[in-house]
Structure formats: C-alpha cells, structure tokens
Amino acid sequence: MHFGKYIAATALAISTMVTAVTAEPLKIALAETPSDELAAFFVALDRAKANGLDYEWTAFADEELAIQAILSGQMDIGFGTPYAAMQRSKAPLRIIFQLSKLKFFPVAVEEYTDLKQLDGHPIMLHSRGGGTDSIANVIEERIGIKFGERSYVPGSSNRVVAMLAGQAEATILDLSNKNKIIAEADDRFNVLPMFDVDASDEALFANLDWIKENSEQVDILVSALLSVWQDMSADPTIISRETNPDGPIGQLPAEILGELDGFYTEAVAGGLYDPNGGGRKAAQADLEWYTAAGQLDGNPAELNIEDFWYLAPLDAAAK
Template sequence: MKRFLKKLAVTAALLPLVVGLTMSVASADKIRIALAETPSDELAAFFVALDRAKANGLDYEWTAFSDEELAIQAVLSGQMDIGFGTPYAAMQRSKAPVRIIFQLSKLKFFPVTTKKYEKLEDLNGEPILLHSRGGGTDSIANVIEDKVGIKFGERSYVPGSANRVVALIAGQADATIIDLSNKNKIMRQHGDKFNVLPMFEVDASDEALFANLDWIKANEADVQILVNALLGVWRDMNDDPTIISKETDPEGPIGQLPKEILDGLDDFYKEAVEGGLYDPDGGGRKAAAADMEWYSQAGQLEGDAASLNIEDFWYLAPLDAAKK
C-alpha cells in the first residue's frame, strides 16, 4: 500500500545503489524474487505463502529493494525473476513481455479530513495533502476529480501516510489521502475530530506479482507451486486472518521483526480483510479489468480502457489452474 504508481525513472545503472537483503548466495536453480520493501507486517502473508510453497518443493531466494522502481527494473533487466509492483506504464512503454500473475493487494486509500468536510464534493477547490508529485495519492486525487467532477485546490506533498496523519492532528492540513492502517489508527484515536469521506469502491491492484512471460512459460511448474500457495493463503486469510500469525516462522524474516509488530499481526490482518484489501481469488480478470480502467484514468496507461487487452498485461493460466 505504499508505492502505487511511481514513475519508472530508474535505469540499470542505479541497481548497485539498492539497499537489499538477500537470503542466500544467488543460484540459477532458485527463483529470484524482487520485493519492493524490506520485510514488514504487510509482507507477512506473502512469506507464509513462500513457506507453503517451499514445503511443496519451491526453491527461492528474495532480495528486498529500497524502491518499487528498482524492483521493476530488476525484473525488466533479467536480474530478478519475479517482482512486486504494478508496472503498467513500464509494460506498455517498454514492450517487454512482462505479465502480472497474481494480485497481492487492492488499492485501498482513504480521504480523511477535518469535520468541515462531509463528502468528496465538499473538497472542490480545497487544498489537499498528498504523498508525492506524480505518485500514487496524486493519481488517486486525479481519479477522484474525474469521477466526482471536482477540482482540488492547491496540492501539497508530505511523504508517508503516518506523516500526513501527524500534519492533520497538528492542524497543518484539513484533508489528505492515507492508507488503511493509518486511517484506522487516526479514527480510533481522534475519531471525534476527523471524517473518513465516502469513497467509491476500487478493485484495482496496489501490489501485484509479475514476471517476464518467457520466464513464466519456461518455469511453469515452479510458478504454479507459488500461485497455488498464494491463492491458498489468501483464501485461508479471508476465512481466518489469524492464520498469518499462526503460520509465521519465528526463525524467518517476519518472525525476526520487533515484538510489537508481531503482536499486532492479528489486528492488522483482521482490519485488512474487513477492509477488502486482499481478494480471495487473487484478482484475476476482475482485477485486470479494474486495473485497465483505473490506470488509464490515472494517466499511467495510454489509450481508452475499453481498447486495452488484459492479456497484454496479465497471464491468467497459473491462477486459473490454481482455482481448479
């Protein structure tokens, strides 16, 4: 939920600057996974899926990149096999045969304001605090303007949902867009001072798993093991969010996180499931269609959504097989 729609402005020359964590020495026999962040509570479900996949014979290693663009570039350059992100602009502009195979999370951000606003229409002409110019919340604001028929006033930028929450509480802003966990936190602690404005439903992807199509087809068995594990965890998690903490390996990367984060896993995943963050069907065609609409409206895909072919961006065979 942190790196939606950043511009792909990183070249292969920047890759040595990556701040990364690698599980083991590189091996041609291992699937190389490019994470877009270091292990966190948001990645706990993914690591549970990796553990299940490993139990079924998948051999892998992961590298945590410091930025989503770096993870995308690493897959485009062939340095990594599978990556995290929503590389729609990169797929369209590079013409690389890169395809999404699984929706990891939906785009769930929330307009939070002081009590002076009650609906999105009230923000017409009003200033708003966003993450970064040209970034995810900037694009969300663009789509809000288009769908609701308003025009925001001055846009100011403060990176990090938590930092924008601080700005709200300090009276330095009256309106912002923040992620699910920070929305829940501010409303628990200061619900008498702020409103969460009603937002239209979004099924588009925030984070997805993608790879080069040629590599996918050359490694079908391993890809299928991984997608099977992901779908199983996502369905189990929607039935019982506590499955993530129960199956987290205490010796693994998530198990080594601070105790306060581990103690909050059940609440985090309960709120995320209730908020619709994780699709128990892994996204599939519904998510692909939603992505075409959202990313074209946000200016990250060229062409009308109706003219875009989802098979140019998604490879659905592994997910279809997993559902069977």
C-alpha cells in the first residue's frame, strides 16, 4: 500500500515536471477560413513548428469574433486591426506583426478613369463601418470628393458578381477579385489609380500581459514570420514550394494551389507585404489611416505607437 502511494506520488511528480517544461499550445484566432491569402502564414507556422512551437488554430467567421476571442482569453493571438478595441477596451491589446497592407482596388465601369470622376456617384462596399467603408472615407478626404449613396454587399467575390450583372458602377475589391473581374471583362471595367498605403489590413495582435508571459513562443512565431516574408519578397514561389500538401492550404482545390505562384508574385510586386513586418513605419501609418477612417479618436501626431504596437519581438527577430 505504501509502495502504491510511492508510485502514485512519483507519477504525479513526473506529470508536474512534464507540465512545467511543455508550454500550452499557442491558440491562434484566424479571421477567416484557410485560403490562398493565408498560405504564407501557414508556411511560417510550419517553420515555427520546426523550431519548437506547438500551436493550434481556429477559424472565426470574421475579425470581430477573433478580437472578442482574444479579449475573453479564449484565444492567445488573433488576426485583425483592432484599433477601436485597443482604444476603448481596458485590455492592453498590442500588434506584433503586420501580415498585409491595405491594398484594395477601386474598380469602376469603363466611363470612369480617375477617382475624382466618382464625386457624387454611388459606390458599393463590403459593410458599414468595415475596411472598404474606411477606405472610401480616406479616399474622400485625400482626393477631395464625396461619394454618392453607399450600398453594402459583403464579400469581394459577391461584389464582382454584382458589377458583372450591372448592379453597380463602382466598388472596392481585393487583389484576387480585382484580377478576376479584369480577366473576365477588361473591356467593361477600369482599375482606377490609387494612392500608396502603408497601413495594415491584417496584423497579428495579442494581450500584452500574455505576450510578456509567453515571450519565447512569441519570439519563435515572429522570427518565422519575418523569415518567410523576407524570403517571399526575394522569391514569391517559396510559398507554393513550402506549402505542406497535408496541411490546411495543401487541401485547397487544385485550381487555387495552381495559382499560388501567380497570386504571390503579383501581391509582392504590388507591395501587399512588408518584408520587415511593418514595424514603426506601419504603426505610424496605421494611426494616420485609422484616425482618418474614424476608428481612432485623437490627433495621430499625438498618439503613441507603443499604446498600439509591442515592437520588442520584431526588433529581436530583425537582429
């Protein structure tokens, strides 16, 4: 009986030791299901795993749900640009890496060749208060125009269908759907020249307290991301070559996998990804953009980037 107690105590001690040296898996909140646009991120996850990072991911239906999952502590790191939540929430949310820039494309019927010509004309956007609504606000401010009635059709691909059906004269599309509508009907539509934007479309963020408590995991992930973003900048085909055929991206339809090289080549050439992970330049651009878009209060020149970004992991990876 005493011997049995000894075995039980020893087993408990071993179990405790294992728990102490094995960190909990990093819980990642995606803001969408895996797609071609997430292929580079999953390549980075594979590199991080090879360096000892244990992780699991959950795809939420949208960015707002991913933000709530981080705020509640249900997940550790999330996708999004939660500037309004950062300013209004008591939780110290911080961005640690810019995944992609705001590269959206105004597309209009052939009679329009310049954004200024859309002054007073209706435009079709994704959602009220969403990313494309913000872009429309900043276009109005920068170009000095005022769009007419705004209608809302969620999903870039759905707005392509509406444009092809003649239900709208102008919209804002992401890269892949801009390519799709021009490939299908380039004689009917123009992509209007747009000013350069360094602000973040997608970024990785987490609670600052959690980041500091789990700095080793965070450093492994950020280093892997930076290595992929830099390799991709030099050779976009690295993404298709390193995509795990048994992983979530490898399970996508063959026609999507066949276009990975084309997608990333064009995305890199178009400046969608910053090979330096954004950092201070992106943080300042974000404050200016999201203030103009109405998602941040205050003067961007007086806001402190360290209230929104935690730069230590990126600085360490850059060394």
